Amino acid sequence: MRQCFNIGVAVMLAAGLSACATESRAPVGGSMSPLYGSTGPLKFDIIQEDDATSFICLHYRGRATRQMWDKRVDNEFNHSVFLFDAYFTDDIRFEINVNPEFETMERATRESFRYTKALGQLPTMLRRGIDRFGIHDGDETASAGAGKIFVYRANAINRQGYQHLEETLFHESVHVSLDPYYMYNQNWRAAQEADPGFVTRYGRDNYPREDMAESSLLAYGILRYPGRIPEKEEARIRAINPNRIAYFATLLPVEGPIFDFPDTGPLSLEDAPEGCMTTVPV
Numbered sequence: 001m002r003q004c005f006n007i008g009v010a011v012m013l014a015a016g017l018s019a020c021a022t023e024s025r026a027p028v029g030g031s032m033s034p035l036y037g038s039t040g041p042l043k044f045d046i047i048q049e050d051d052a053t054s055f056i057c058l059h060y061r062g063r064a065t066r067q068m069w070d071k072r073v074d075n076e077f078n079h080s081v082f083l084f085d086a087y088f089t090d091d092i093r094f095e096i097n098v099n100p101e102f103e104t105m106e107r108a109t110r111e112s113f114r115y116t117k118a119l120g121q122l123p124t125m126l127r128r129g130i131d132r133f134g135i136h137d138g139d140e141t142a143s144a145g146a147g148k149i150f151v152y153r154a155n156a157i158n159r160q161g162y163q164h165l166e167e168t169l170f171h172e173s174v175h176v177s178l179d180p181y182y183m184y185n186q187n188w189r190a191a192q193e194a195d196p197g198f199v200t201r202y203g204r205d206n207y208p209r210e211d212m213a214e215s216s217l218l219a220y221g222i223l224r225y226p227g228r229i230p231e232k233e234e235a236r237i238r239a240i241n242p243n244r245i246a247y248f249a250t251l252l253p254v255e256g257p258i259f260d261f262p263d264t265g266p267l268s269l270e271d272a273p274e275g276c277m278t279t280v281p282v
């Protein structure tokens with residue numbers, strides 16, 4: 001901590017960085033009040049029903065022991081989960097772990113399919129960091145960290161009710177795929193410093209952990225899908241986050257393909273194991 005105080009304010013300003021930010025809960029620059037509480041309840045339909053998905057199929061592998069973090073009890077447990085592999089055309093594959101509380105393979109399968117198409121709609125770069133996708137019952141908000149995303153059934157159903165499940169998954173995937181590499185990136189920190197304020201209170205109050213997940217979703221909406229965020233709101237977001245938006249224009253796939261296929265071309269059902277399910281079995 002001492003080092004922080006030895007660095008002159010002028011030096012910090014010149015570098016466009018706060019030398020102590022990693023140790024401080026206080027937000028970086030900007031005096032403008034956040035526009036929204038959080039992106040969770042926002043009704044902007046940024047990733048839409050008809051957008052392409054890279055999801056191919058879901059392969060059931062049986063029961064296996066996996067550790068699952070559970071917000072409902074604020075603890076991690078070993079569960080005999082329903083274990084699936086999700087296959088995607090861009091050669092991404094990760095496990096889906098369904099909490100045994102869903103009881104039957106049929107219910108676990110149906111529950112997994114709630115998310116698979118939407119997961120496949122995320123750009124390849126946002127799925128690269130997902131090692132495991134865990135599904136619980138209950139109504140907690142989703143959480144993510146260290147390659148794992150956890151979601152809760154009732155909360156997901158609620159989000160589906162206003163076409164916001166895709167956006168929720170976008171937010172969580174930023175935590176596992178971008179945060180580990182960019183949260184302390186110098187250009188990102190400089191953008192945060194230079195902007196007039198945080199776009200959401202949640203991003204500001206949980207700095208630095210939630211800022212990228214919160215602001216990248218809105219930047220992606222503006223840059224990738226013009227018109228999907230209402231004009232007036234877009235203008236407000238651009239005004240409070242001009243530097244963050246410019247940063248995401250270089251980081252996210254805002255033009256061209258969002259899926260990064262192997263040189264040999266997109267994978268198909270033929271590349272997945274026999275019995276891999278493309279839809280919920282009847």
Ligand SMILES: [Zn+2]
Nearest residue numbers: 171175210213
């Ligand atoms: Zn978050």
